[in-house]
Amino acid sequence: MSVALIILAAGKGTRMNSDMPKVLHPIAGAPMLVHAMNAGQALDLSHTVVIAGHGAEAVTKAALDHDEDATVVLQTEQLGTGHAVMQARDALAGFDGKAIVLFGDTPFMQNETLQAMLDAPADVVVLGFEPEDTARYGRLVMDGTSLERIVEHKDATEAERAITLCNGGVTCCPAPLMFELLDKIGNDNASGEYYLTDLVGLACAAGHSATVVTCSEAETLGVNSRAQLAAADALFQTGARAQLMEDGVTLVAPETVYLSLDTIIGRDTIVEPNVVFGPGVTIESGATIRAFSHLEGCHVARGGIIGPYARLRPGAELSEHVRVGNFVEIKNAQIAEGAKVNHLSYIGDATIGEKTNIGAGTITCNYDGVMKHHTDIGDNVFIGSNTMLIAPVTIGDGAMTGSGSVITSDVEPDALALARAPQVEKPGMARKLFEMLKAKKARLSRSS
Ligand code: UD1
Numbered sequence: 001m002s003v004a005l006i007i008l009a010a011g012k013g014t015r016m017n018s019d020m021p022k023v024l025h026p027i028a029g030a031p032m033l034v035h036a037m038n039a040g041q042a043l044d045l046s047h048t049v050v051i052a053g054h055g056a057e058a059v060t061k062a063a064l065d066h067d068e069d070a071t072v073v074l075q076t077e078q079l080g081t082g083h084a085v086m087q088a089r090d091a092l093a094g095f096d097g098k099a100i101v102l103f104g105d106t107p108f109m110q111n112e113t114l115q116a117m118l119d120a121p122a123d124v125v126v127l128g129f130e131p132e133d134t135a136r137y138g139r140l141v142m143d144g145t146s147l148e149r150i151v152e153h154k155d156a157t158e159a160e161r162a163i164t165l166c167n168g169g170v171t172c173c174p175a176p177l178m179f180e181l182l183d184k185i186g187n188d189n190a191s192g193e194y195y196l197t198d199l200v201g202l203a204c205a206a207g208h209s210a211t212v213v214t215c216s217e218a219e220t221l222g223v224n225s226r227a228q229l230a231a232a233d234a235l236f237q238t239g240a241r242a243q244l245m246e247d248g249v250t251l252v253a254p255e256t257v258y259l260s261l262d263t264i265i266g267r268d269t270i271v272e273p274n275v276v277f278g279p280g281v282t283i284e285s286g287a288t289i290r291a292f293s294h295l296e297g298c299h300v301a302r303g304g305i306i307g308p309y310a311r312l313r314p315g316a317e318l319s320e321h322v323r324v325g326n327f328v329e330i331k332n333a334q335i336a337e338g339a340k341v342n343h344l345s346y347i348g349d350a351t352i353g354e355k356t357n358i359g360a361g362t363i364t365c366n367y368d369g370v371m372k373h374h375t376d377i378g379d380n381v382f383i384g385s386n387t388m389l390i391a392p393v394t395i396g397d398g399a400m401t402g403s404g405s406v407i408t409s410d411v412e413p414d415a416l417a418l419a420r421a422p423q424v425e426k427p428g429m430a431r432k433l434f435e436m437l438k439a440k441k442a443r444l445s446r447s448s
């Protein structure tokens with residue numbers, strides 16, 4: 001059975017107080033919209049339709065970046081959730097499977113819950129939950145196990161407001177029936193909006209069945225403000241850390257480690273306190289990520305030791321047993337097995353060969369102010385401390401550079417390159433200088 005996912009993401013999100021559309025605010029390094037799109041990934045999806053409105057251009061880009069097969073449709077005016085779903089009609093023309101509608105600002109829906117909704121024996125299935133505070137939610141009016149209708153908080157009577165079972169915002173229904181019923185929805189209600197929730201009453205009136213599948217409040221958690229965004233992120237982090245530890249990763253101080261939605265860390269890797277994993281990081285097993293390191297868009301192979309205070313930026317590809325020490329930044333560079341960059345270095349747009357040692361304070365000078373250039377360092381090279389490598393430049397296998405060298409041209413394999421001013425020595429000159437300076441200081445203090 002194929003399924004269509006319809007994600008409503010046209011709203012402004014006024015309470016975010018932001019120029020950015022709400023659904024693009026990130027949780028664990030990924031837009032909320034991506035979390036919502038992921039919610040359906042284990043289902044047999046044939047269509048993903050995102051309804052965009054506010055910030056449609058950016059929302060479209062984020063949706064397609066995540067899933068190039070998604071369809072984005074525009075809802076030019078936000079006339080309500082029912083109206084939003086109607087915009088998917090053309091995108092789903094001819095589709096006769098079930099459609100699941102969910103909200104782009106509800107990031108934690110689980111595949112299992114959506115599957116349970118698909119499996120529930122009724123024409124219309126709505127997600128229900130019992131919030132701690134029912135305020136503002138639609139109330140589910142039940143008749144036994146059947147759902148009769150949904151009444152929005154604003155439109156509800158006192159008796160209806162006493163109902164504790166609320167609408168979690170996910171609706172599942174065969175697509176043809178959904179569009180047929182949506183045609184009958186009006187906007188004669190307290191908000192003047194076309195409510196998706198009216199679908200239930202209309203379905204029942206037409207002799208269709210409706211029921212409820214329930215989940216926890218945490219799962220339906222919606223984000224409306226920056227405070228809720230932070231709370232949602234915290235919730236994600238707690239779950240992701242617990243999962244990693246269960247998978248055999250040591251987090252020395254779990255509550256200080258920040259993870260992204262796509263962080264992958266192998267078994268028996270140790271993560272010390274205060275490490276940030278931005279998007280796109282994979283760490284193989286048996287690595288150590290030492291305290292205060294910041295990683296994004298990088299790969300660390302088995303047995304690597306990173307940090308403390310290291311920064312791995314996008315395109316940093318570290319082979320097995322690479323060692324990157326304190327205050328080292330690596331960007332768009334492949335570091336071969338057993339190589340070491342231990343102290344205070346910048347390696348950008350470079351390749352470093354096996355077992356090469358990069359001395360303290362080395363910089364690959366990759367940018368000339370206009371263009372970026374590559375530095376290629378071979379195997380078993382020794383780069384002396386404080387070497388400036390002016391790219392483009394190639395250092396052959398087994399070569400050496402003297403400390404403090406500014407290397408502007410290629411170095412042959414096994415050669416020693418020295419590119420610094422020769423040392424000059426003046427006997428006795430230091431003592432004379434000291435005496436001169438002390439005398440000057442004494443003169444100045446007498447005259448003041
Ligand atoms: C909705 C439900 C309510 C439920 C609650 C759960 C309706 C009428 N009400 O209320 O029963 O308890 O969610 O959180 O469905 N959107 C659009 N276009 C529109 C309007 C909304 O794309 O024209 C999107 C919003 O961006 C948002 C989602 O739909 O992501 C929900 O809309 P919102 O206005 O927040 O609905 P609620 O009032 O919270």
Ligand code: CA
Nearest residue numbers: 103105222224
């Ligand atoms: Ca809402």
